[in-house]
Amino acid sequence: MDPLEIDASLLPPFACPNLVLQGRTWAAVLPDVCGEEDTVLTFWVDHRGRVFFGRQQGVQDILLLKGVPVRAPLWAIVDVYGHTKAVQLL
Structure with missing residues (x-):
């Protein structure tokens, strides 16, 4: 969904599952270990529409969505909660 076409007042409180259930949006929950301080995550989409992520700590690339x-x-959206204090996009 183009962010410029979204009425912010109609956004649900959570991406998963609320925004996903509205359709046209894909989202996945990452393991809690991904929220550790100084963790660097990499995301990419391949030509087949599969979304992957990886961590710099050498964990194998993981399929998130198809x-x-x-x-x-x-x-892309980053929906943070819990103890997260900041997200830096590189």
Whole structure:
């Protein structure tokens, strides 16, 4: 969904599962270990619409989602909760 076309007042409180259930949005929950301080995560989408992530700590690349349409622009969201204090995009 193009962020410029979203009415912020209609956004649900959580991406998972609320925003996903509205359709046109894909989201996945990462393991809690991914929220540790100084963790660097990498995300990518392949030509088949599979979304992966990896960590710098040498953990194997993990498949998060399948079936994401890749013939149109994609936007990413970072929905944080819990003890997270900051997110830095590199």
